[in-house]
Amino acid sequence: MPAELRPTPSSRGSQLPVISLFAGAGGLDLAVERVADAPLSSPSSPTPGPYRVAVATDYAPQALDTLALNLPGTVTLSGDIRETSTSELLRAGSMASGDAALVIGGPPCTPFSKSGFWLAEKRESRDPNASLLEEYVRVVAQSKPEAFVLENVQALTYKTHKAHFDQLLSALTELGYNPQWKTLLAADYGVPQLRKRVFIVGRRDGKAYKFPEPTHAGPSETTRTWDLSKLPHVTAQQAFEGLVTTPEKGELLEGKYGELAAEIPGGQNYLWHTSRYGGRDEFEWRSRYWTFLLRLAADKPSSTLQAQPGPYVGPFHWENLPNEEGNLRARRLRVPELLRLMTFPDDFRLIGSRADIQRQLGNAVPMELGKAVLRALTLQLGYVDPETVNDDRLVRSTSSAVLIS
CATH class of the missing domain: 3.40.50.150 (Vaccinia Virus protein VP39)
Known part of the structure; x- marks a missing residue:
């Protein structure tokens, strides 16, 4: 070309x-x-x-x-x-x-x-x-x-x-x-x-x-x-401070794993639903990638943002929101939140679909x-x-x- x-x-x-x-x-x-x-x-x-x-x-x-x-x-x-x-x-x-x-x-x-x-x-x-x-x-x-x-x-x-x-x-x-x-x-x-x-x-x-x-x-x-003499890492919650966002189309995690994801606490992933943790015994230990159903921890930095995550690859926000049926579901990060985690300016503009962004x-x-x-x-x-x-x-x-x- x-x-x-x-x-x-x-x-x-x-x-x-x-x-x-x-x-x-x-x-x-x-x-x-x-x-x-x-x-x-x-x-x-x-x-x-x-x-x-x-x-x-x-x-x-x-x-x-x-x-x-x-x-x-x-x-x-x-x-x-x-x-x-x-x-x-x-x-x-x-x-x-x-x-x-x-x-x-x-x-x-x-x-x-x-x-x-x-x-x-x-x-x-x-x-x-x-x-x-x-x-x-x-x-x-x-x-x-x-x-x-x-x-x-x-x-x-x-x-x-x-x-x-x-x-x-x-x-x-x-x-x-x-x-x-x-x-x-x-x-x-x-x-x-x-x-x-x-x-x-x-x-x-x-x-x-x-x-x-x-x-x-x-x-x-x-x-x-x-090194305790240095500033502590900036957490996800600190990064989002003062940020006002609006819901985005398709942000709720539905489908096969939507209910399971909503039960996972912030900072945890699919391992929550193994025999070793407090969730359901749905998965074998270390049978998936670490980012599968991963939730952000509010008091820690985010994990690496991936360019092409699958539908159940996190990190997802730590908060749950109700879907149309009133069931709580985990949600994907919104574009302004992604910008904050990348330390891009809030007014940075992106072209393309949500997947493109x-x-x-x-x-x-x-x-x-x-x-x-x-x-x-x-x-x-x-x-x-x-x-x-x-x-x-x-x-x-x-x-x-x-x-x-």
Whole structure:
């Protein structure tokens, strides 16, 4: 499919241009453009920062429609990255090789996701889409950005995919970018979601990127002790504070498991209905995925939001609502609640059906997690003077980057 070029926006002053690959609905793009905003804030008028997303590309035109609706100053290219040349991206963003401050993006995680391990080709790392990592490297090699940020699922670092991962790091090292990688838990950076993602960051000058220190701490699937000097994880209930929502069509969980789901307490899943817990003895122990009939716990962060959940895959809200017959049923999360769990602005607009919206948000990078990684990179690249930092708002003037208090 040839790339489809959309209208070119007007210039946005002296902000540094960014190339966004596999942009989707724009989670990392939002983080780039709002990196100057204070953490955990989504003002209606974002603070101008040092960057602008000059061009964004993705295979899914609908996701790009969403991105364009929220970032109207970005040129979008719809098409297969394997058929989109770097020169085409540079031309669309009015850049030459070496002009871009950053290349950002998360190649589709399907080949490396744990949820795909039931397919032999994914367990054995034979998925042809894994080649999209090579396309990312190709664009970095040819566009020569000052730095890059690559995001993916944690499973990319597993032994199963070691060959792909090592090849990726080797290729980026040969380009002189000295790539550094780390798996980050979104909740440790103020995101009300226990979502793990690996980030790989490299600088053209070869200096090693230093990942930001977590600002929050708390229990997780693999954490039983944590740093009490940090802020506690943001809970789902805290995330929803002040949010007014309206019922959505089809939000109640009906069908075979609707009654069972309504009986499961917040924070529990189908295991509630096994012989070991207090519900009905309906299921064998550990016979389903953890997310089957999973309910949100109000006092904890959410589990990872999935892009394409089955009809009985959670997390579902902790509250029950009556259906037309007056029977209590669990309900699916509403779009404004999904936005809060992804730390997207409340006024973020999405195009498509409810399933389309779930897919776009489930595939996105939580904005605050992206901001944390990008804020650290911005400081280390010297666009702000770390000695004068007295808050986290970064502002770029026409001549240099400065901080305001």
